[in-house]
Amino acid sequence: xxxxxxxxxxxxxxxxxxxxxxxxxxxxxxxxxxxxxxxxxxxxxxxxxxxxxxxxxxxxxxxxxxxxxxxxxxxxxxxxxxxxxxxxxxxxxxxxxxxxxxxxxxxxxxxxxxxxxxxxxxxxxxxxxxxxxxxxxxxxxxxxxxxxxxxxxxxxxxxxxxxxxxxxxxxxxxxxxxxxxxxxxxxxxxxx
Amino acid sequence: xxxxxxxxxxxxxxxxxxxxxxxxxxxxxxxxxxxxxxxxxxxxxxxxxxxxxxxxxxxxxxxxxxxxxxxxxxxxxxxxxxxxxxxxxxxxxxxxxxxxxxxxxxxxxxxxxxxxxxxxxxxxxxxxxxxxxxxxxxxxxxxxxxxxxxxxxxxxxxxxxxxxxxxxxxxxxxxxxxxxxxxxxxxxxxxx
DNA sequence: ATGTCAACTTTACACCGTGTCAAGCAAACC
DNA sequence: GGTTTGCTTGACACGGTGTAAAGTTGACAT
Numbered sequence: 001x002x003x004x005x006x007x008x009x010x011x012x013x014x015x016x017x018x019x020x021x022x023x024x025x026x027x028x029x030x031x032x033x034x035x036x037x038x039x040x041x042x043x044x045x046x047x048x049x050x051x052x053x054x055x056x057x058x059x060x061x062x063x064x065x066x067x068x069x070x071x072x073x074x075x076x077x078x079x080x081x082x083x084x085x086x087x088x089x090x091x092x093x094x095x096x097x098x099x100x101x102x103x104x105x106x107x108x109x110x111x112x113x114x115x116x117x118x119x120x121x122x123x124x125x126x127x128x129x130x131x132x133x134x135x136x137x138x139x140x141x142x143x144x145x146x147x148x149x150x151x152x153x154x155x156x157x158x159x160x161x162x163x164x165x166x167x168x169x170x171x172x173x174x175x176x177x178x179x180x181x182x183x184x185x186x187x188x189x190x191x192x
Numbered sequence: 193x194x195x196x197x198x199x200x201x202x203x204x205x206x207x208x209x210x211x212x213x214x215x216x217x218x219x220x221x222x223x224x225x226x227x228x229x230x231x232x233x234x235x236x237x238x239x240x241x242x243x244x245x246x247x248x249x250x251x252x253x254x255x256x257x258x259x260x261x262x263x264x265x266x267x268x269x270x271x272x273x274x275x276x277x278x279x280x281x282x283x284x285x286x287x288x289x290x291x292x293x294x295x296x297x298x299x300x301x302x303x304x305x306x307x308x309x310x311x312x313x314x315x316x317x318x319x320x321x322x323x324x325x326x327x328x329x330x331x332x333x334x335x336x337x338x339x340x341x342x343x344x345x346x347x348x349x350x351x352x353x354x355x356x357x358x359x360x361x362x363x364x365x366x367x368x369x370x371x372x373x374x375x376x377x378x379x380x381x382x383x384x
Numbered sequence: 385a386t387g388t389c390a391a392c393t394t395t396a397c398a399c400c401g402t403g404t405c406a407a408g409c410a411a412a413c414c
Numbered sequence: 415g416g417t418t419t420g421c422t423t424g425a426c427a428c429g430g431t432g433t434a435a436a437g438t439t440g441a442c443a444t
Contacts, residue, residue: 007391027430041392043432102301109298153363154377162354171345185346188380199420219401233421235403 008045011035012059015052019099026103028052050107054117057100064096070128079136083190084183086132087159090125091179094164101161122156129155136190143192151190158185200237203227204251207244211291218295220244242305249292249313256288262320271328275382276375278324279351282317283371286356293353314348321347328382335384343382350378 014034018026028049032039046052061067070093073085094101107114130152136142142151157163159182167173173181206226210218220241224231238244253259262285265277286293299306322344328334334343349355351374359365365373 028432029430037391038393040394040433044391047432049431106298106301109294150373153359153365154373156363157355157358158350160354160358162352163349166349166352167345171348173345181342181346185381189377220403221401229420230422232404232423236420239403241402 005045007035007037007041011037011042011045011052012056015056016060016100019056019103022099022102048113050111050113050117053100053104053107053114057097057104057117057121060097060100064093066093069093073128074131076135079132079139079141080187080191082135083132083186086128087183087186088179090128090159091164091182092175094161095168095175098161098165105161122160125159126152126156129159133190141191143190146190154189155186158182158189197237199227199229199233203229203234203237203244204248207248208252208292211248211295214291214294240305242299242303242309245292245296245299245306246309249289249296249309252289252292256285258285261285265320266323268327271324271331271333272379272383274327275324275378278320279375279378280371282320282351283356283374284367286353287360287367290353290357297353314352317351318344318348321351325382333383335382338382346381347378350374350381 011031014036015026015031018024018030018034024030028042029039031052032042035042042052046055069089070086073082073089076082076085101118104114104118108118109115130148133142133148133151133155136151137148142148146154164178167181168175168178203223206228207218207223210216210222210226216222220234221231223244224234227234234244238247261281262278265274265281268274268277293310296306296310300310301307322340325334325340325343325347328343329340334340338346356370359373360367360370
């Protein structure tokens with residue numbers, strides 16, 4: 001659906017690259033220059049900065065095939081390995097969308113559209129958390145006194161992009177360390 | 193130091209109130225109107241929005257006496273109760289600075305000064321986390337394979353304002369639930 | 385060859401929020 | 415009375431977003 005228009009594609013690709021490169025202030029004029037078109041032409045394709053960012057997110061998701069990646073975790077037999085697989089799948093996806101998510105998160109306070117888009121994406125992650133928790137519950141492995149919903153909330157908070165940023169960017173953890181430690185933390189928090 | 197000037201005080205008080213009320217777009221003109229002075233007079237007291245927000249934060253800290261609150265947790269004998277006390281002290285402080293922190297966090301991406309101010313405050317929290325972890329280690333209660341630094345990082349991430357926002361605002365947890373659950377999570381993650 | 389359509393260009397401008405500058409005013413202090 | 419201090423009003427520059435309008439270019443159709 002987004003591959004129809006070559007210019008649109010080019011905008012999405014270069015915008016993605018620019019966001020992932022980080023550092024540069026990503027204004028509409030920056031995106032336009034990166035795509036080799038005028039700023040106005042950019043507005044011909046995307047009505048606002050928020051919608052452009054949202055489109056880039058969807059584009060990245062399509063290219064990186066996030067659905068397939070998260071689906072992998074659903075293949076695991078028992079709840080515990082399924083949990084580990086989900087933590088790994090999502091945790092390893094975060095750094096790949098770091099640029100887009102940073103831009104989208106920064107707009108949250110000011111732009112309702114960006115807020116909705118970001119919340120929608122996070123809702124999808126929550127679904128994954130809920131599925132992993134449900135698998136644990138089915139195995140009777142969920143810690144006592146922890147409802148499925150509360151467990152889902154906890155896992156969701158643990159796996160937030162903000163947490164990843166803090167641990168990997170602020171604290172300097174490697175991606176490997178992050179995954180290992182999050183798997184361990186999730187296990188200890190959720191398992192009985 | 194901040195009580196000398198009555199106008200300055202009034203600005204800080206009304207700005208605080210405005211931020212805590214939430215919702216309203218807190219522009220410089222809003223702060224000025226709330227304080228009953230002109231926008232220019234506001235710039236006579238604070239050179240920029242970032243510095244105003246930082247001053248409000250310090251003001252809140254002074255009024256709420258955050259140091260004394262966190263110091264309480266240092267009184268506990270054993271590491272485990274000390275951990276619980278710290279989680280409670282900081283966790284209960286978060287909602288009181290919600291307004292200011294929201295505004296400061298929203299500026300992070302665009303304003304270096306705001307970023308520095310927020311990071312400074314978070315560094316202070318990290319110190320508290322480190323102290324609690326050190327107490328655990330001294331008691332030999334720290335989980336095996338967990339260095340003090342890594343444990344501190346984990347606790348710090350767990351107790352981030354972002355996590356609080358997600359659990360209490362997005363997921364709708366009560367403050368009571370949040371504290372209880374965080375104490376439990378911290379215990380399970382950090383203890384051996 | 386001519387017309388027309390689509391995509392893009394250039395130029396210009398409105399709006400908003402931050403921060404700056406300058407002149408004036410009023411009360412306090414000496 | 416003169417000066418200082420704290421405020422006022424009013425104007426403006428700047429940066430970024432988004433809008434509007436007129437002109438260019440190339441493809442395609444008849």
